[in-house]
Amino acid sequence: MKNQKGFTLIEIMVVVIILGLLAGLVLPRILGQEDKARVGAAKVQIRSLESALDAFKLDNGFYPATDQGLEALIKKPEAGRIPNKWREGGYLKPARIPKDPWTKDYVYFSPGSEGREYEILSYGADNEPGGEGNNADIQSWKME
Numbered sequence: 001m002k003n004q005k006g007f008t009l010i011e012i013m014v015v016v017i018i019l020g021l022l023a024g025l026v027l028p029r030i031l032g033q034e035d036k037a038r039v040g041a042a043k044v045q046i047r048s049l050e051s052a053l054d055a056f057k058l059d060n061g062f063y064p065a066t067d068q069g070l071e072a073l074i075k076k077p078e079a080g081r082i083p084n085k086w087r088e089g090g091y092l093k094p095a096r097i098p099k100d101p102w103t104k105d106y107v108y109f110s111p112g113s114e115g116r117e118y119e120i121l122s123y124g125a126d127n128e129p130g131g132e133g134n135n136a137d138i139q140s141w142k143m144e
Contacts, residue, residue: 035125035134038101042122042138045098049073049106049120050140052091059085063110063118070097070108070120100138102127116141 052073057063060083064072068080074090074097077083089095100106100122112119119140126135 038125039134039138041101043143045100046106046120046122046138046140046143048092048098053118053120055087055091056083059083059087064108066109070106073097112141 049070053063056073062081062083064070064077064083065080068077071077072083073092074095076086097106102122102125104123104127107121107123108118110118121140122138123129124131124135124137128135129137131137
């Protein structure tokens with residue numbers, strides 16, 4: 001018989017166990033980064049919405065009311081205070097209101113509380129007001 005070369009079942013099992021241990025250590029760190037990325041994406045989207053709202057105000061002299069919502073950035077409001085100089089084509093490209101990274105709608109108030117002209121927020125992973133960690137609200141007035 002010729003000398004056959006290859007791995008024994010025990011050697012393969014040891015490698016599989018080692019890979020499993022490494023995956024157990026590395027995957028939680030990678031998955032934790034996904035949550036941070038979602039929070040970062042929400043902040044970027046909120047900043048983009050703020051820029052569009054500021055352009056709306058520059059053109060019209062006011063922010064859309066709560067009942068007009070963020071939709072006023074892509075479609076001229078037909079109720080409430082009607083903007084006289086609404087920009088043809090809207091204020092967002094592409095002409096759609098993004099969902100937050102958890103696929104929920106952003107919440108918009110105008111006027112906002114505590115004297116703020118408006119507020120934009122995402123309720124985070126749990127889609128409930130308040131919360132901590134990944135469930136914490138992301139608020140336009142509290143972003144660094």
